[in-house]
Amino acid sequence: MLITHDTRCALDTVVDLVNTAPEDEPASDGLPDVAALGDFVRNHEISDVGTLSEFDLSAVRKIRGRFASVFAAPDARTAAGLINELVAAAGTTPRLTDHDGYDWHVHYFAPGASVADHLAADCGMALAFFVVAGEQERLRRCEAPDCRRAFVDLSRNRSRRYCDSRTCGNRLHVAAYRARRKEAAG
């Protein structure tokens, strides 16, 4: 499937957003305060965001939970319903843009949208393309039992089971190594 630069950025953003809320440890929220949300916005180059407030923080946390459900959706129909709700609530204004030297692409967030609505519209549409392409199952959660981070599997044959965090990558290598040893030992 063709993934444009902007879709790729939106995917990275939504994955990072979902992963600021670890499933097992609600205490270690990656978006603890407005300053952290400001860092998130800057790091992901989210454009046209005004002054952030506590209201923005709670709104972003709310849509983060809804995005997490999309990554946990068992099938395309469930994912589609969740994405429709997210995008509808955000109120979108699709428009073509070639800002900052990028090729023509579509922005979905309405002018003056809050950061939560911006994320819901543009990240929601990025995820929508996967449903349209019949690729919803690429939106995954890591299968390592104590990880469960969200990721998008962009491998050719949809074979990725673990996120690319160092821990999960290493665990995979160790498991493969042990299996080989066991086999060799007969």
Ligand SMILES: [Zn+2]
């Ligand atoms: Zn753009």
Ligand SMILES: [Zn+2]
């Ligand atoms: Zn993982």
